[in-house]
Amino acid sequence: MPSKRSVPGVKPYNSAAGGWGALRATAIAVREQMELSEAPLLLYRTNKPAGFDCPGCAWPDKAHTSTFQFCENGAKAVTWEATKKRVTPEFFGRHTVAELLGWTDHDLEDEGRLTHPMAYDAASDTYQPVEWDEAFARIGAVLRALPSANAAEFYTSGRASNEAAFLYQLFAREYGTNNFPDCSNMCHEATSQGLPKSIGIGKGTVSLDDFDHCEMIIAIGHNPGTNHPRMMGTLHEVSRRGVPIIVFNPLKERALERFTDPQNPVEMASMGSTPIASSYYQVKVGGDAAALKGICKALLALNALDHGFIAEHTNGFAAFAADLAATGWAEIEAASGLGRAALESVAAAYAKSNATIVSYGMGVTQHSKGTATVQQIANLLLLRGNFGKPGAGICPLRGHSNVQGDRTVGINEKPGDALLEGIEKRFGFAPPRAHGHDAVAAMQAIVAGESKVLVALGGNLAVAMPDPEQCFAAMRKLDLAVHIATKLNRSHLLIGKESILLPCLGRTELDVQATGVQSITVEDSMTMVHASAGKLPPASEHLRSEPAIVAGMAKATLPGSKVDWAGLVADYDLIRNDIEAVFPDFKDYNERIRVPGGFRLPLPPTERVWKTDSGKAEFLVLAGVEIDPPVSAAAPFRLTTIRSHDQYNTTIYGLDDRYRGVFGRRDVVFMNRDDLAAQGLEHGDVVDIEAVLPQTARRLSGFTVIAYDIAAGSVAAYYPEANVLVPLDYFDAQSGTPSYKSVPVKISRAAA
Numbered sequence: 001m002p003s004k005r006s007v008p009g010v011k012p013y014n015s016a017a018g019g020w021g022a023l024r025a026t027a028i029a030v031r032e033q034m035e036l037s038e039a040p041l042l043l044y045r046t047n048k049p050a051g052f053d054c055p056g057c058a059w060p061d062k063a064h065t066s067t068f069q070f071c072e073n074g075a076k077a078v079t080w081e082a083t084k085k086r087v088t089p090e091f092f093g094r095h096t097v098a099e100l101l102g103w104t105d106h107d108l109e110d111e112g113r114l115t116h117p118m119a120y121d122a123a124s125d126t127y128q129p130v131e132w133d134e135a136f137a138r139i140g141a142v143l144r145a146l147p148s149a150n151a152a153e154f155y156t157s158g159r160a161s162n163e164a165a166f167l168y169q170l171f172a173r174e175y176g177t178n179n180f181p182d183c184s185n186m187c188h189e190a191t192s193q194g195l196p197k198s199i200g201i202g203k204g205t206v207s208l209d210d211f212d213h214c215e216m217i218i219a220i221g222h223n224p225g226t227n228h229p230r231m232m233g234t235l236h237e238v239s240r241r242g243v244p245i246i247v248f249n250p251l252k253e254r255a256l257e258r259f260t261d262p263q264n265p266v267e268m269a270s271m272g273s274t275p276i277a278s279s280y281y282q283v284k285v286g287g288d289a290a291a292l293k294g295i296c297k298a299l300l301a302l303n304a305l306d307h308g309f310i311a312e313h314t315n316g317f318a319a320f321a322a323d324l325a326a327t328g329w330a331e332i333e334a335a336s337g338l339g340r341a342a343l344e345s346v347a348a349a350y351a352k353s354n355a356t357i358v359s360y361g362m363g364v365t366q367h368s369k370g371t372a373t374v375q376q377i378a379n380l381l382l383l384r385g386n387f388g389k390p391g392a393g394i395c396p397l398r399g400h401s402n403v404q405g406d407r408t409v410g411i412n413e414k415p416g417d418a419l420l421e422g423i424e425k426r427f428g429f430a431p432p433r434a435h436g437h438d439a440v441a442a443m444q445a446i447v448a449g450e451s452k453v454l455v456a457l458g459g460n461l462a463v464a465m466p467d468p469e470q471c472f473a474a475m476r477k478l479d480l481a482v483h484i485a486t487k488l489n490r491s492h493l494l495i496g497k498e499s500i501l502l503p504c505l506g507r508t509e510l511d512v513q514a515t516g517v518q519s520i521t522v523e524d525s526m527t528m529v530h531a532s533a534g535k536l537p538p539a540s541e542h543l544r545s546e547p548a549i550v551a552g553m554a555k556a557t558l559p560g561s562k563v564d565w566a567g568l569v570a571d572y573d574l575i576r577n578d579i580e581a582v583f584p585d586f587k588d589y590n591e592r593i594r595v596p597g598g599f600r601l602p603l604p605p606t607e608r609v610w611k612t613d614s615g616k617a618e619f620l621v622l623a624g625v626e627i628d629p630p631v632s633a634a635a636p637f638r639l640t641t642i643r644s645h646d647q648y649n650t651t652i653y654g655l656d657d658r659y660r661g662v663f664g665r666r667d668v669v670f671m672n673r674d675d676l677a678a679q680g681l682e683h684g685d686v687v688d689i690e691a692v693l694p695q696t697a698r699r700l701s702g703f704t705v706i707a708y709d710i711a712a713g714s715v716a717a718y719y720p721e722a723n724v725l726v727p728l729d730y731f732d733a734q735s736g737t738p739s740y741k742s743v744p745v746k747i748s749r750a751a752a
Helices: 019-031 039-045 072-081 089-094 105-110 132-145 162-175 189-199 207-213 231-240 265-270 289-303 307-313 319-327 331-336 341-353 370-383 401-409 417-427 439-449 468-475 546-557 565-570 570-581 591-595 672-680 721-725
Strands: 118-121 126-128 152-156 216-220 245-248 257-261 279-281 356-360 393-395 451-459 480-485 499-501 520-523 528-532 637-642 668-671 686-691 698-707 714-718 743-749
Touching: 019 072, 019 265, 019 393, 089 126, 126 216, 126 668, 132 257, 132 451, 132 480, 132 499, 132 546, 132 698, 152 162, 162 401, 162 417, 162 520, 162 546, 162 570, 189 393, 216 341, 231 245, 231 520, 279 341, 289 319, 289 341, 289 370, 307 370, 331 341, 370 393, 401 499, 401 520, 417 570, 417 686, 439 468, 451 546, 480 546, 528 591, 546 565, 546 714, 565 570, 570 591, 637 668, 637 721, 668 672, 672 698, 698 714, 698 721, 714 721
Parallel strands: 152 451, 216 245, 216 356, 245 279, 356 393, 451 480, 480 499, 637 714, 668 698
Antiparallel strands: 118 126, 118 499, 520 528, 637 743, 668 714, 686 698, 686 743
16 A cells, blocks of 8 residues: 655656656657657657657567657657757856766756767866867877777767668777677677577567467566557557466566557547556566576476477477476575466466567666576577467567667677678778677776777766766776767766767758768667668757768778778768678668668578577576575665666656656665565655675665565666666676676665
């Protein structure tokens, strides 16, 4: 029951997800950011064949038949980029960097679009305008002066297009390094590293059509209403045709309980909604692997296996079955927080389904053994042959448009021989072969003083990373930081010897080069590649496209380059020709992106072809059931970081988290009511949260504790505020993904 104690900024939200609340939020976003006359047409063009791809989540588009192809948070992403607000040289003249560092992350980005290239001036502690050619010359001079190319880090945000990402990796490799820290290192790297060993490819295997044919969905560790909201339309359709949707998630999330489709006139008129989860299991934070092993163990007991598929297409089943037999129910129940009967019930339902999809998000991947947990999901699907048939497969939910595409076209610190040989054959230079740095390794190298330059193609790296105290200090040690961005953020203010801001076009804007208007391409989370073309006039005449900026840096850094940078930027078709030459899966690239909806890249598991060492799908054993350091008397709770509904990655659109009932604040920690009572605490108390790990003690002070429907033993706080509790060297060894969702903590009443 809700507490009777009033807490400022906290009040129950009793409506369904979506519905009129979503429409009101969309209207507010439009009113605050855009010219009202431009908004309707701009939003109509979102996710349309002749329009632009939403800069938000990577959920695919279906048929393009309805009037609008965007959601509430997609509208926020679009209007946030297409805002009428501007950050001009005059703005920087009025505000020193020291002053701006005192602003909130929301207020920094809410100032609007960057309009001019800027360089930091130490004498005035301000950013000052700089000409593009001078900015490129300064960048090139510093890069050429480094003692080793490996002293530079080339970071990529998932918002970059395929064309920009391909040129970026080409530039860095001709320069001489494979240092490619990437935003995927912090989210789905467990997928990219884990699934190739299981099924031969580090991507999902389902299409949107599979959701029309599935007989069951198991959803693990994700909150689609906030983080991939266009998925809600798909789940709404699946639920309404009577398909069971079984949810495993520590928190009760409104969008997984019930949803009102804003494009359903009957639901909107009647104030009705559709239930989403047919069963909702509140697994402990870090208990997913144990729950999966429990379902698999129960399935074996039922003998509800696809024996023919296992015999023909898999390897390692005997060892996997032996491990399940040796795993006791008591340890499964203790680690998962779920009873044996509940897990056996899921197994029985799964046994009846002839086509099952398992979807999962960062609640699975951002753990100390996130890679192994992803592999347990693959194991569950393999047991009943749920690959290579309609309505079945694995569905990792990438949270950022084109984070998957960036990796496909070469943003990879561990390049394979095929990629390197393709580059050498096409461009005539031998790229480096030594593995480079992922995001954690890059920041560790900056901390150690080994890396001296950071070039960031988008993103807010220092804020996204764990351990802000260490990361912020490290950024200030750099010889040069280059930030290619649409808006100002905190990473831009962590000044080293030299810092340069290069403002770029956004997805919504016209990109005109020497041969005319250009389109870029992106890959969604279901491996569909399609074109995107903005329509708005650029926010400033001084903006350049991301490909043009990358080419400008490359020409200034590599005077003897073998790449025709100017020619490629003049016509993006030529970039796509080069991508096709290096990656044969992009055959007939330019022709196929001109077909509405684009094309799908090959996915061998959908043909029951396995690109593993054995030539078969692999059952992979996870020893035991614990995927995180165990809780203890000294640290009785496990903390997970979460995003609010007014947030996209590190971008804070506002201070509300409507569905969880939090308004105007982010300094809260969600906690089970019984756990509160056991600690002698009440809803609304101010507490301190302390991480209990072998590394240096970490504390988050003065947070308000909120009684919430969350699994016992689990607590949650917002990212990035809670990143202070996560050490930089606390990560999944297999993937390098920081363990944002697995921090053992103790919670105590704050000192008066």
